[in-house]
Amino acid sequence: MPAIDHFWAVIPAGGAGTRLWPLSRSSSPKFLHDLTGGGRTLLQATRDRLAPLAEDRFVVVTGKAHRDAVLAQLPEVDGGRVLAEPSPRDSMAAIGLAAALLEREDPQAVMGSFAADHVIEDAEAFATSVRLAVEVAREDWLVTLGIEPAFPSSAFGYVHLGGELAGHPGATTVQEFVEKPSVRRAADYVASGRYRWNAGMFVVRPTVLLDLLARWHPDFAAALRAVAADPARLEEAWPGLPRIAVDHAIAEPAAAAGRVACVPSSFPWEDVGDFDSLATLLGAAGGTTVLGAPGLVRDVDSSGLVVPAAGRVVAVVGLDDVVVVDTPDALLVTTRSRAQDVKQVVAQLKDAGRTDLT
Amino acid sequence: MPAIDHFWAVIPAGGAGTRLWPLSRSSSPKFLHDLTGGGRTLLQATRDRLAPLAEDRFVVVTGKAHRDAVLAQLPEVDGGRVLAEPSPRDSMAAIGLAAALLEREDPQAVMGSFAADHVIEDAEAFATSVRLAVEVAREDWLVTLGIEPAFPSSAFGYVHLGGELAGHPGATTVQEFVEKPSVRRAADYVASGRYRWNAGMFVVRPTVLLDLLARWHPDFAAALRAVAADPARLEEAWPGLPRIAVDHAIAEPAAAAGRVACVPSSFPWEDVGDFDSLATLLGAAGGTTVLGAPGLVRDVDSSGLVVPAAGRVVAVVGLDDVVVVDTPDALLVTTRSRAQDVKQVVAQLKDAGRTDLT
Numbered sequence: 220m221p222a223i224d225h226f227w228a229v230i231p232a233g234g235a236g237t238r239l240w241p242l243s244r245s246s247s248p249k250f251l252h253d254l255t256g257g258g259r260t261l262l263q264a265t266r267d268r269l270a271p272l273a274e275d276r277f278v279v280v281t282g283k284a285h286r287d288a289v290l291a292q293l294p295e296v297d298g299g300r301v302l303a304e305p306s307p308r309d310s311m312a313a314i315g316l317a318a319a320l321l322e323r324e325d326p327q328a329v330m331g332s333f334a335a336d337h338v339i340e341d342a343e344a345f346a347t348s349v350r351l352a353v354e355v356a357r358e359d360w361l362v363t364l365g366i367e368p369a370f371p372s373s374a375f376g377y378v379h380l381g382g383e384l385a386g387h388p389g390a391t392t393v394q395e396f397v398e399k400p401s402v403r404r405a406a407d408y409v410a411s412g413r414y415r416w417n418a419g420m421f422v423v424r425p426t427v428l429l430d431l432l433a434r435w436h437p438d439f440a441a442a443l444r445a446v447a448a449d450p451a452r453l454e455e456a457w458p459g460l461p462r463i464a465v466d467h468a469i470a471e472p473a474a475a476a477g478r479v480a481c482v483p484s485s486f487p488w489e490d491v492g493d494f495d496s497l498a499t500l501l502g503a504a505g506g507t508t509v510l511g512a513p514g515l516v517r518d519v520d521s522s523g524l525v526v527p528a529a530g531r532v533v534a535v536v537g538l539d540d541v542v543v544v545d546t547p548d549a550l551l552v553t554t555r556s557r558a559q560d561v562k563q564v565v566a567q568l569k570d571a572g573r574t575d576l577t
Numbered sequence: 578m579p580a581i582d583h584f585w586a587v588i589p590a591g592g593a594g595t596r597l598w599p600l601s602r603s604s605s606p607k608f609l610h611d612l613t614g615g616g617r618t619l620l621q622a623t624r625d626r627l628a629p630l631a632e633d634r635f636v637v638v639t640g641k642a643h644r645d646a647v648l649a650q651l652p653e654v655d656g657g658r659v660l661a662e663p664s665p666r667d668s669m670a671a672i673g674l675a676a677a678l679l680e681r682e683d684p685q686a687v688m689g690s691f692a693a694d695h696v697i698e699d700a701e702a703f704a705t706s707v708r709l710a711v712e713v714a715r716e717d718w719l720v721t722l723g724i725e726p727a728f729p730s731s732a733f734g735y736v737h738l739g740g741e742l743a744g745h746p747g748a749t750t751v752q753e754f755v756e757k758p759s760v761r762r763a764a765d766y767v768a769s770g771r772y773r774w775n776a777g778m779f780v781v782r783p784t785v786l787l788d789l790l791a792r793w794h795p796d797f798a799a800a801l802r803a804v805a806a807d808p809a810r811l812e813e814a815w816p817g818l819p820r821i822a823v824d825h826a827i828a829e830p831a832a833a834a835g836r837v838a839c840v841p842s843s844f845p846w847e848d849v850g851d852f853d854s855l856a857t858l859l860g861a862a863g864g865t866t867v868l869g870a871p872g873l874v875r876d877v878d879s880s881g882l883v884v885p886a887a888g889r890v891v892a893v894v895g896l897d898d899v900v901v902v903d904t905p906d907a908l909l910v911t912t913r914s915r916a917q918d919v920k921q922v923v924a925q926l927k928d929a930g931r932t933d934l935t
Contacts, residue, residue, distance in 0.1 A: 534910070550901075552894070552896060576890055
């Protein structure tokens with residue numbers, strides 16, 4: 220299959236991933252790590268997945284502190300299109316900045332925004348969904364890819380599907396975006412077959428995106444377009460931009476206004492939010508799963524996830540569903556069920572002034 | 578109190594302590610480590626406890642590979658009396674060698690043999706017991722110190738007490754030594770009040786010890802005396818000595834022959850056999866006990882023992898009775914209840930040829 224004409228891949232590469240500490244840190248967030256053991260970092264895998272569709276049309280938006288690391292990991296991407304946010308401003312600012320630049324660069328552009336730290340295993344199915352989403356987006360819809368729920372998760376927001384979209388078999392309208400539900404409500408959603416996980420994947424014409432933004436946040440849209448017209452104004456304008464997610468700024472009101480479509484998708488998707496989901500992703504079941512060199516791990520009657528990232532021997536005796544993450548300057552020992560609470564350690568370390576470790 | 582005339586402290590410093598891996602190893606056995614956090618290694622603490630009784634009259638018997646480390650840790654001990662075993666030959670050879678040398682050096686000697694890797698917290702009570710044991714030993718008894726059982730352990734042998742020893746209030750005869758019993762039988766022993774743990778502490782005149790050995794193992798006694806007469810023969814004679822514990826070689830038959838006395842003692846004693854007993858020794862209860870720098874450990878809803886011996890931050894989240902031992906080249910994660918099984922890791926590593934770590 221050829222690439223998609225005028226399709227631009229936008230990769231917001233942000234977020235520290237503190238629940239993956241000590242592997243992921245502010246100074247080295249999770250998208251810079253190979254968390255699948257496949258030899259490519261999450262960022263690189265995101266690019267690899269999109270390159271057959273976008274060729275060299277990439278825009279990456281990342282934190283100032285990580286721009287060099289991103290450039291080093293993505294030699295194929297034009298360095299001029301690796302944008303550094305002067306400070307964190309949530310996803311609307313990052314994606315909006317890319318949209319404003321693309322609006323000027325390519326009037327026929329359709330952009331697809333895909334986070335740098337998600338894992339998608341079936342690149343073919345992903346490409347098929349993106350191609351359909353781009354077709355729909357050319358008709359001025361804001362299109363989201365809706366992930367088929369693997370279980371009734373209370374950790375994700377959901378997309379409530381409407382009816383079939385005329386002229387685009389496989390696409391639907393969207394009734395609304397719903398925030399993270401209770402597990403009970405999530406179970407109802409999953410049972411209905413009419414809800415999908417919202418993975419924050421949007422496909423849209425840049426002008427459509429900015430016009431939608433202008434409808435509810437006119438100053439915000441104007442500021443982004445002004446920066447695109449004169450990039451030298453970025454540093455000055457940036458601190459004044461609202462900290463808001465693209466979902467709240469645009470997607471939710473646009474759905475209410477009947478402007479959002481969805482491509483329900485079935486490719487396996489994982490946001491690798493913590494070591495429990497990483498263990499699931501790596502297929503941990505029964506025994507001990509090793510992310511790294513298996514020869515470093517000595518396991519007696521144990522199960523769970525061991526990451527021997529310091530090159531030392533790690534021995535685990537008699538613990539089930541344990542998580543051991545060994546790095547050169549910090550060690551984490553927890554369980555899969557407590558994996559969410561790793562952020563408490565990061566908070567403690569920050570309080571203790573150990574910014575070298577967080 | 579003055580020192581005890583002609584009392585010689587013999588310290589067998591052997592045993593790898595593999596259940597304390599990765600802290601303790603063949604190359605660095607547990608007696609060389611400070612396991613109490615008190616600033617002195619177990620070997621040094623053993624010397625400190627005996628010095629008020631023996632002044633400078635020490636004989637240390639250790640493995641060839643550890644002689645330099647022992648000399649470095651015990652600058653107060655005459656280096657000529659730090660004996661290196663050419664190869665491991667169990668306790669009878671080690672203690673018998675010390676006895677044979679002392680028999681020639683001091684005809685009035687009474688020796689007391691105390692392992693280098695036990696923890697005794699009440700040095701005063703210990704000294705009182707040793708003083709009484711020496712008095713009894715001068716009358717040609719083989720005297721053992723009997724430890725008051727803290728619980729019905731199936732991990733130790735027991736001393737079955739006889740009646741009061743005439744002329745020595747506080748001492749008794751010994752009916753027999755019994756091997757490690759079942760927990761059930763141990764409970765009967767403890768309930769009877771007539772059994773003590775056998776901690777392998779013997780006080781005896783060297784000549785008495787060697788004459789007892791000569792009764793059941795005449796060649797063994799002759800070989801030791803020949804080496805003492807000409808220390809140059811050590812290397813040649815050593816490999817031919819039987820591998821047998823002093824308990825089996827002498828103590829058991831001597832008890833049957835009515836030659837053994839006991840000083841039942843009440844000082845707290847701990848052989849620190851594994852990380853569970855180390856945790857108990859360090860007072861682990863409720864929270865997380867740290868052997869090392871407490872500031873290195875970040876604990877969220879956890880309890881157990883953490884040894885941050887590599888200087889790195891160790892975070893433990895949501896695990897009870899966990900044991901984490903962090904050293905520069907190897908890491909152990911287990912639980913207090915599985916602490917015995919650490920030796921399986923050591924066996925695995927030996928099988929894998931990782932002698933650098935064992």
